[in-house]
Amino acid sequence: MSIEAHGIRKNFGAYTALDGVDLNVPQGKLVALLGPSGSGKTTLLRIIAGLEFPDPGSGRVLFHGDDVTDLPAGKRKVGFVFQHYALFRHMSVFENVAFGLRVRRRRDRPSSAAIAERAHRLLELVQLDGLAGRYPSQLSGGERQRVALARALAVEPKVLLLDEPFGALDARVRKDLRRWLRRFHDEIQLTTIFVTHDQEEALEIADEVVIMNKAHVEQVGTPQEVYDKPASPFVYQFLGNVNVMRAPALVGANRRPGRTEGAPAEGQIYVRPHDIEVTPHDATGTGSSAIVRHIHAAGPHARLLLEQVQTREQVEVEISRSELADLGLQINDLVRFRLRQTHSFDEDYAI
Amino acid sequence: MASAIATTLSSRPSRVVLPRATRDSAWTRWLLTGIALAFLAFFLVLPLLVVFVQALEKGVGFYLATIREPETLAAIRLTLLTVAIVVPINVLFGVAAAWSIAKFRFSGKSLLTTLIDLPFAVSPVIAGLIYVLVFGAQGWFGNWLIDHHLQVIFAVPGIVLATTFVTFPFVARELIPLMQAQGSDEEFSALTLGANGWQTFWRVTLPNIRWGLFYGVILCNARAMGEFGAVSVVSGHIRGETNTMPLHVEILYNEYNIAGAFAVASLLALLALVTLVLKSIVEWRQIRAS
Numbered sequence: 001m002s003i004e005a006h007g008i009r010k011n012f013g014a015y016t017a018l019d020g021v022d023l024n025v026p027q028g029k030l031v032a033l034l035g036p037s038g039s040g041k042t043t044l045l046r047i048i049a050g051l052e053f054p055d056p057g058s059g060r061v062l063f064h065g066d067d068v069t070d071l072p073a074g075k076r077k078v079g080f081v082f083q084h085y086a087l088f089r090h091m092s093v094f095e096n097v098a099f100g101l102r103v104r105r106r107r108d109r110p111s112s113a114a115i116a117e118r119a120h121r122l123l124e125l126v127q128l129d130g131l132a133g134r135y136p137s138q139l140s141g142g143e144r145q146r147v148a149l150a151r152a153l154a155v156e157p158k159v160l161l162l163d164e165p166f167g168a169l170d171a172r173v174r175k176d177l178r179r180w181l182r183r184f185h186d187e188i189q190l191t192t193i194f195v196t197h198d199q200e201e202a203l204e205i206a207d208e209v210v211i212m213n214k215a216h217v218e219q220v221g222t223p224q225e226v227y228d229k230p231a232s233p234f235v236y237q238f239l240g241n242v243n244v245m246r247a248p249a250l251v252g253a254n255r256r257p258g259r260t261e262g263a264p265a266e267g268q269i270y271v272r273p274h275d276i277e278v279t280p281h282d283a284t285g286t287g288s289s290a291i292v293r294h295i296h297a298a299g300p301h302a303r304l305l306l307e308q309v310q311t312r313e314q315v316e317v318e319i320s321r322s323e324l325a326d327l328g329l330q331i332n333d334l335v336r337f338r339l340r341q342t343h344s345f346d347e348d349y350a351i
Numbered sequence: 352m353a354s355a356i357a358t359t360l361s362s363r364p365s366r367v368v369l370p371r372a373t374r375d376s377a378w379t380r381w382l383l384t385g386i387a388l389a390f391l392a393f394f395l396v397l398p399l400l401v402v403f404v405q406a407l408e409k410g411v412g413f414y415l416a417t418i419r420e421p422e423t424l425a426a427i428r429l430t431l432l433t434v435a436i437v438v439p440i441n442v443l444f445g446v447a448a449a450w451s452i453a454k455f456r457f458s459g460k461s462l463l464t465t466l467i468d469l470p471f472a473v474s475p476v477i478a479g480l481i482y483v484l485v486f487g488a489q490g491w492f493g494n495w496l497i498d499h500h501l502q503v504i505f506a507v508p509g510i511v512l513a514t515t516f517v518t519f520p521f522v523a524r525e526l527i528p529l530m531q532a533q534g535s536d537e538e539f540s541a542l543t544l545g546a547n548g549w550q551t552f553w554r555v556t557l558p559n560i561r562w563g564l565f566y567g568v569i570l571c572n573a574r575a576m577g578e579f580g581a582v583s584v585v586s587g588h589i590r591g592e593t594n595t596m597p598l599h600v601e602i603l604y605n606e607y608n609i610a611g612a613f614a615v616a617s618l619l620a621l622l623a624l625v626t627l628v629l630k631s632i633v634e635w636r637q638i639r640a641s
Contacts, residue, residue, distance in 0.1 A: 050543075051539050072542070084536060104545060155545055
């Protein structure tokens, strides 16, 4: 089922959480709502779920073309997974999953045998069938998350909404579980929206990323699109490390022959640390001179902190460890660096 | 939460090696412990013993005879009736107040929270007087009540009103921090899963607060049975009709029926002991549950 939201506005007292937000999620897609805290992403998700309502008269929410703006959460057929799971702490895993079926009106309620069968099938689906009798407090974070997912799926939702689904897990489990979620989504093909503040997570598993900032949508696109063609300085900075440099400092110094794109005479330019090339400082080399101030070599890549000789601007650079070994760099060495790929935005576009 | 003030007289701290700087000399430790124990013995244990010793002074036969007196039985009945009305009312009010304070955003919330504490701040005598001034013969509704042959003051309704006022913070006070700590996500979950408000309350909220609620009920019950000041003002002390147990103790005592007074008092003291035991059990359950 597709999800659309048009012109959603939401104020909490004097605070504006959403200021005329539009969203369009096609059937069967896995979409990430990405943004810093306070950007309005969770409020938008809760409005789609029917747990909050947009300011009166401000906008509509449509499921598969039908207006559901005024429907309460229970009637929207959404599966919602909370950041902290919100499992019913006094019920076993099995009872948690069965809850949505047990509270149905008698004529819609399956028999106990059918409920038990469905609950066990769902627990199998999330690979937790052996834990049906446990209580939430006896489970690990990742297991709780999957119980919450099974519980949400038990009512056969048309849409799955996940609020920071991996936010409360440790780094390793996070990675496993997000890949699992991607495979799981491919299997069940349910239109899914998840909220996250982790750009890596969004870029890795989403079909489409909606980047939000300060109650607005900044950009919508595939992970590739938003990463390679950020629509605003905010998006550029939010999606990864970036060096913001004053352009005049670079004029004449960094451009390779025949390459003039991306470095205007005025304003600022944006460069990702891995888009900078470092070469030894010899007389024939091109690029600007800089002094190596810090070398951080633990991890998959080596990170260098350079200080430009002319402007004393600090530049962060990421190179492979083998490159670092080839260069044989020491702290306070003189090097040259060149920008491979840069971005610039109109100066009047405030961050 | 309540567990912070758990009664742990029985559980001795295990041997923990404290850093030297925070270790007091043996002399200081014994002195402080001794003062605390002497204080407890003198002000709590001794009076409690006196109650039972005095009650049984003239023998078990006299004790039972006192309790079986019609006026004593009437006082016990009235106290139980009052509790049977007041506790359910305060459970309803307490749950509703705690629910709205913990789960909704509304203006005037802090005012409501403060008002709930009012009975703790006001002398019970004032609480009784309020109702005399409102419902008494010279009060605001006095004439209207007389015209309709309704009696509130110097009758059971007045006793119930005064007791309700004095005891309404207990359940609410117990539940508010508990419900605030638990948040509303479980309720929201239930709603997205299709449960209606009633199902959400019975299947999710109530089981989550049951121990806190029970604890509040115990305290509310103990106070409702023992309330003296407010009830004394509105009761009129009519023997066999508007005398509750604490008032009856006073009457017997004033008549120099010391053994009789202590016999009835021992029933209230027993209630206190039962309350303490229940309270400890609930606290133990709460600690185990969390």
